[in-house]
Amino acid sequence: NAGVTQTPKFRVLKTGQSMTLLCAQDMNHEYMYWYRQDPGMGLRLIHYSVGEGTTAKGEVPDGYNVSRLKKQNFLLGLESAAPSQTSVYFCASKKAGTRNDEQFFGPGTRLTVL
Amino acid sequence: QQQVKQSPQSLIVQKGGISIINCAYENTAFDYFPWYQQFPGKGPALLIAIRPDVSEKKEGRFTISFNKSAKQFSLHIMDSQPGDSATYFCAAFNQAGTALIFGKGTTLSVSS
Numbered sequence: 001n002a003g004v005t006q007t008p009k010f011r012v013l014k015t016g017q018s019m020t021l022l023c024a025q026d027m028n029h030e031y032m033y034w035y036r037q038d039p040g041m042g043l044r045l046i047h048y049s050v051g052e053g054t055t056a057k058g059e060v061p062d063g064y065n066v067s068r069l070k071k072q073n074f075l076l077g078l079e080s081a082a083p084s085q086t087s088v089y090f091c092a093s094k095k096a097g098t099r100n101d102e103q104f105f106g107p108g109t110r111l112t113v114l
Numbered sequence: 115q116q117q118v119k120q121s122p123q124s125l126i127v128q129k130g131g132i133s134i135i136n137c138a139y140e141n142t143a144f145d146y147f148p149w150y151q152q153f154p155g156k157g158p159a160l161l162i163a164i165r166p167d168v169s170e171k172k173e174g175r176f177t178i179s180f181n182k183s184a185k186q187f188s189l190h191i192m193d194s195q196p197g198d199s200a201t202y203f204c205a206a207f208n209q210a211g212t213a214l215i216f217g218k219g220t221t222l223s224v225s226s
Contacts, residue, residue: 004157033213040123042218043158043203050212058213090157099146099207100165103214105157 002026004106006091012112013081021076021109023091030096032074033058033103034066036087043090049074050096081113117141118206120217127224133191135220137204142185144211149178149189150203152219158203162189194224 007022023032033048035058045058049068063085065077074093078085088110094103119138127133139147148163164171164178164187171178177190191198201221205214 031212035216040218042120043216045208045213045215048213056210056212058208059215092157099144099211100148100163102148102160105150105159107157108155 004091004093004104006089006106006109008109009107010110012114013078014114015082017081018077018079019081019111020078021089021091021111023074023076023093023106024072025074025091025093025104026072027093027095027104028071029093029104030071031094032068033092033094034064034074034076035090035092036060037090037108038087046076046089081111083113085111086113087111117208117215118204118217120204120220122220123218124221125223127191127194127222129194129196129224129226131194131224133189133194133198133222133224135189135202135204135222136186137188137217138184138186139206140185141206141209144207146207147178147180147187148205148214149176150205150216152201152203154200161202191222194222196224196226198222199224 004025034046035043047066049055052071091106149161150158151161152158175192180187204217
């Protein structure tokens with residue numbers, strides 16, 4: 001049982017390049033999330049999904065797109081990377097139902113945009 | 115609009131001391147307030163959580179105190195140890211009740 005996994009672990013991009021971050025979970029969770037973590041800013045919600053084929057915007061969605069084609073996967077895309085998107089990105093998942101179910105996080109992806 | 119305000123941003127405590135981190139929330143509709151712990155290079159992990167129908171929850175050295183009328187809750191770490199050195203986040207739900215919104219975090223350093 002791997003839990004939540006993220007690919008890649010590290011990535012360096014040049015301004016304007018595009019990339020996709022992959023999140024996978026093997027816990028059969030309905031809900032999945034993408035957060036970014038920056039010094040002094042905490043964890044900020046980018047986008048989330050409450051089920052296959054559905055996505056919603058979080059606090060800081062601009063510059064990112066997401067897709068949830070399969071229940072176990074949640075992809076985060078950067079179409080034209082900017083230095084402001086340099087951050088550590090965390091994926092998380094949670095089962096649907098009561099709010100007090102634990103939200104499980106992946107190990108993170110460290111992205112640098114030059 | 116940030117829905118959870120956390121303080122202090124950083125905290126230094128001597129070994130054996132008490133660490134206290136405070137959070138305040140805005141939306142009175144929600145009923146679940148977790149704390150997450152994050153070690154360097156790792157993802158956050160659930161530490162302890164409370165529902166607003168109780169005023170206190172204790173798990174080992176970790177205690178959450180909850181003040182519903184003030185819309186505040188706090189994490190107390192008793193007998194703080196160097197292994198407790200980490201970043202701590204409080205959280206509450208977004209308006210839709212579908213995603214956790216986190217405070218900005220508190221970096222705790224416990225000196226030996």
